[in-house]
Amino acid sequence: MNMKNIVAGHIADAARAGFEGCALDAAAVEVMLEIPPEKKLGDYALPCFRLSKTMRKAPQMIAAAIAEKLAAPEIERAEVVGGYLNIFLKRSALAENIVNAVLESEGRWGSSSAGEGKTVCLDYSSINIAKRFHIGHLSTTMIGHSLKRIYDFNGYTTVGINHLGDWGTQFGKMICAYKKWGDRETVEQGGVQAMVDLYVRFHAEAEKDPTLEDEGRAWFKKIEDGDKEALEIFTWFKEVTLKDTQRVYDLLGVSFDSYAGESFYNDKMEPVVQELRDKGLLVPSQGAYVVMLDDYGMPPAIVLRSDGATLYITRDLAAAFYRHNTYHFDKCLYVVAYQQNLHFKQLFKILELMGHDWSKGMEHVSFGMVSYEGRALSTREGYVVYLEDLLNKAVEKAREIIEEKSPNLPNKDEVARQVGVGAVVYFDLHNDRNKDIDFRWERVLNFDGETGPYVQYTHARCCSVLRKAEAYANVEADFATVTDDEAQDVLMLLSRFPEAVRKAMDNNEPSVITRHTTQLAQAYNKYYFEHRIMDESDPAGSAARVKLTQAVRDVIKTGLWLIGVEAPERM
Ligand code: ARG
Numbered sequence: 325m326n327m328k329n330i331v332a333g334h335i336a337d338a339a340r341a342g343f344e345g346c347a348l349d350a351a352a353v354e355v356m357l358e359i360p361p362e363k364k365l366g367d368y369a370l371p372c373f374r375l376s377k378t379m380r381k382a383p384q385m386i387a388a389a390i391a392e393k394l395a396a397p398e399i400e401r402a403e404v405v406g407g408y409l410n411i412f413l414k415r416s417a418l419a420e421n422i423v424n425a426v427l428e429s430e431g432r433w434g435s436s437s438a439g440e441g442k443t444v445c446l447d448y449s450s451i452n453i454a455k456r457f458h459i460g461h462l463s464t465t466m467i468g469h470s471l472k473r474i475y476d477f478n479g480y481t482t483v484g485i486n487h488l489g490d491w492g493t494q495f496g497k498m499i500c501a502y503k504k505w506g507d508r509e510t511v512e513q514g515g516v517q518a519m520v521d522l523y524v525r526f527h528a529e530a531e532k533d534p535t536l537e538d539e540g541r542a543w544f545k546k547i548e549d550g551d552k553e554a555l556e557i558f559t560w561f562k563e564v565t566l567k568d569t570q571r572v573y574d575l576l577g578v579s580f581d582s583y584a585g586e587s588f589y590n591d592k593m594e595p596v597v598q599e600l601r602d603k604g605l606l607v608p609s610q611g612a613y614v615v616m617l618d619d620y621g622m623p624p625a626i627v628l629r630s631d632g633a634t635l636y637i638t639r640d641l642a643a644a645f646y647r648h649n650t651y652h653f654d655k656c657l658y659v660v661a662y663q664q665n666l667h668f669k670q671l672f673k674i675l676e677l678m679g680h681d682w683s684k685g686m687e688h689v690s691f692g693m694v695s696y697e698g699r700a701l702s703t704r705e706g707y708v709v710y711l712e713d714l715l716n717k718a719v720e721k722a723r724e725i726i727e728e729k730s731p732n733l734p735n736k737d738e739v740a741r742q743v744g745v746g747a748v749v750y751f752d753l754h755n756d757r758n759k760d761i762d763f764r765w766e767r768v769l770n771f772d773g774e775t776g777p778y779v780q781y782t783h784a785r786c787c788s789v790l791r792k793a794e795a796y797a798n799v800e801a802d803f804a805t806v807t808d809d810e811a812q813d814v815l816m817l818l819s820r821f822p823e824a825v826r827k828a829m830d831n832n833e834p835s836v837i838t839r840h841t842t843q844l845a846q847a848y849n850k851y852y853f854e855h856r857i858m859d860e861s862d863p864a865g866s867a868a869r870v871k872l873t874q875a876v877r878d879v880i881k882t883g884l885w886l887i888g889v890e891a892p893e894r895m
Pocket residue numbers: 447450451452487488489640643658660
């Protein structure tokens with residue numbers, strides 16, 4: 325129960341008492357309740373014009389009648405203004421109710437059982453084998469990771485899938501290059517970069533000697549046919565890539581339940597293609613087989629090439645069936661850049677045309693591009709920033725700041741990692757996901773702006789207060805002392821945190837949580853600077869302020885956790 329539920333309940337009671345035959349209940353009132361734009365208009369407002377149709381009375385009359393019957397321990401008074409009923413809460417009751425609710429939830433404030441018995445598959449990060457992890461992959465990795473936690477927090481069973489890009493003729497070329505110019509040790513030591521170098525060399529040499537292309541194709545055919553040597557090298561390339569990437573995942577604290585990628589579906593596409601044929605959806609076109617989508621304003625989707633080869637979308641079709649049959653998902657989310665909008669629209673439409681209702685649960689969670697210090701990244705122009713380098717640099721910079729600000733901090737390395745990585749992740753999840761992001765160091769690691777370090781610092785500040793607050797642990801708290809405007813701002817943000825979590829989930833938009841948590845940190849800091857938390861002459865008031873601090877600490881920690889950012893206790 326939160327304050328909104330409680331107030332809604334009282335209003336519904338008052339409405340039924342005021343109007344004979346009125347069937348208004350708490351749930352209906354709750355969805356109508358608004359938060360007024362200004363404090364002087366109350367803490368909640370009921371727009372009564374929305375009731376006037378069903379109740380056949382003027383909004384003002386409805387508001388006045390409810391106001392007359394409204395009497396509850398949590399409500400200070402109600403005012404009728406225009407068609408609104410403005411509710412002013414008894415501030416001490418509000419404070420006590422919210423703080424206790426947060427503390428009783430034991431770190432799970434904002435969680436729910438909305439997803440009980442339901443499963444959501446999340447396809448995120450989905451890296452390509454033999455390519456380096458650059459900052460363009462940060463968003464898919466972190467939005468996916470955060471959404472997984474948000475769904476978990478709401479009772480869903482979640483399945484994190486790294487749909488590896490591990491199929492395509494490029495792997496034949498790479499094996500060809502490896503056989504000609506590579507050796508085991510160089511690749512073992514150089515990792516993905518060594519493979520990239522081989523690939524680049526292949527293209528340079530193929531300019532001079534076009535027969536290399538045929539050799540590359542032949543090697544790919546060998547992989548397809550299950551040739552022992554080809555498969556062995558290919559599998560090893562994958563292992564090397566995953567080992568390299570694991571370092572980044574470890575830094576970020578990200579993990580997956582499945583690494584079933586494109587090659588996993590090699591033997592699972594036939595039934596899908598057959599079904600498309602049986603349903604008359606597959607039509608020949610210039611030797612290839614396609615699904616026509618012009619009725620839906622889309623170009624045809626090629627499912628089989630003229631040489632019989634399958635494509636990216638063929639594998640995604642097979643993957644959709646596999647996920648449906650294996651996990652029985654209610655939702656299947658694809659966290660992939662907006663450049664693939666068309667691909668996913670085609671994919672979902674084809675499944676719909678095949679008559680599979682479960683495809684309604686599939687959704688493309690798209691996001692914008694990342695640029696670096698004002699410049700678009702471009703592999704062709706050699707302007708790339710590797711994620712591992714970026715994270716290491718962030719940790720290094722955080723370390724310098726810590727050295728300067730708190731030279732005596734224990735475990736400085738660990739905190740530097742939490743702050744540096746947290747700053748990058750926070751920055752990535754701070755704006756609406758579809759907005760492009762320009763990564764700038766001065767904005768990422770600033771301790772004062774709307775940044776990860778700022779929020780982490782506020783959390784550490786709360787922890788520091790609580791370390792000194794032992795003396796008030798068993799004192800009965802007097803919440804009449806946290807009724808000032810600054811405390812009220814903090815309390816409202818605490819009480820609305822569950823709504824933020826809910827909205828983040830409904831819109832698949834972690835940034836809602838990032839921003840709400842930031843606002844909470846800002847409100848608490850304002851409170852902290854204007855009020856003394858602990859005052860020996862007022863133990864009961866101190867106890868209330870300490871409890872408020874504890875609630876803030878818990879919720880900031882939860883907010884950060886939900887976006888994949890750690891919360892050190894000292895900074
Ligand atoms: N590997 C792809 C890329 O980097 C993303 C794969 C997304 N997932 C999917 N099921 N198509 O562009």
